[in-house]
Amino acid sequence: MKFGILEVKGNVDLMPSSHFPDNASLYRAIITEADEIHVQLDYHDVVVPPYSILYVSIETALALSKEHEGRFYFLYFTEVFYRRTSFDDDLLNSPETFNTPQGFNVVTIEEELREYYASQVHFLYDVFSHKNLVVFNDLIHGLIKQLLLLGSLMGKQEEKLAHHVDADHEVVRSFRGLVEENLAVEKSVAFYAERLAISPRRLSFACKTVLNTTPKQFISKCIVKEAKRRLLYTSDSVREIAWKLGYEEENNFSAFFMKETKLSPSTYRKAYHGRG
Structure with missing residues (x-):
């Protein structure tokens, strides 16, 4: 489980992949106020206007442009941290937030909503900086949901922000969608390659290029991610979670x-809830 929001000032070299080794599982957003921000997404230059949110999908490489100057907030979180309900899932997979063919989306906040928008961002940053994150977990979840709702309700991809999406990213995005749909019944790389009408070797190349991982490792990460979500946010027994994830035997899942x-499912659940 992971969440954070950083205030970035001046000409700072922000490289999320170097700060976070498991960057492939992070949803990220750059949140601007008065300053215009220059970033690189999959090595293409993109300008984020003032009072905007840039939603970056988990497959997209993000870096600041060399000419960057200004102040913004950098929000990141894992799916395990945020997704609790089907509505949460809808927000993450909305084409107005993270699930766009371009791998990103920019939403500019209407003038009459900017004061409210800024207050939500500042409150979230204050909670992250000064509060017990376990105690304030539900509040943090609600604040992130507000920022996703702004994008979902107001988001519209501008033509000038669209850029070429290379074949490897297309393969990985399609693969990810198939895994999410079929995770409980199919865990074979060959199955997903066949559904994508490509060879397992081609799928492996795309995953290595975009995510720096193998298809099998990605499938395993998705299983763990869903297992953690169910352990933290449902009352299902370990046996029930194992069954829902396609394991006939609880021991095999454990x-x-x-x-x-490096933890058993029951230990993971107790460790988290024990912190509360």
């Missing part, structure tokens, strides 16, 4: 979870 996280 062994897999232990291998990936």
Whole structure:
């Protein structure tokens, strides 16, 4: 589980992939106020206007342009941290937020909403900087939801911001969607390659290029991510979670979870709730 919001001032070299080794699982947003921000998305230059939110999908490489100067907030969170309900899932997968063919979306806030928008961002930053994140977990979730709703309700991809999406990113985005749809019944790389009408080798190349991981590792990460979400935010037993994720035997699921996280499912659940 991971969440954070950073205030970035001046000419700072922000490279999320270097700060966060598991960057492939992070949703990211750049939030501007009075300053215009210059960034690179998949090595293409993009300008983020004042009072805007840039939503960046998990597959897209993000960096500041060399000419960047200004102040903004950098929000990041994992799906495990945020997704609790089907409505949360809809917001993450909205084409007005993170789920665009371009791999990003820019939303500029209407003038009459800017004071409210800024207050939500500042409040979220204050909570992250000064509060117990476990105690304030629900409040943080609600504040992030407000920022996603702004994009979902107001978002419209501008033509001038669209850029060429290369074939590897298209493959990975399609692969990710298929995994989310079929995770409980299919865990074979060959199945997903066949559905994508490409070879397993082509799928492996795309995953390595875009995510720096293998298709099998990506599928495993998705299983762990969904397992963690269910352990944290549902009352399902470990046996029920195992069954819902396609494991007939609870022991097989527990062994897999232990291998990936170094904790048993029950220990992971108790450790988190014990912090509260």
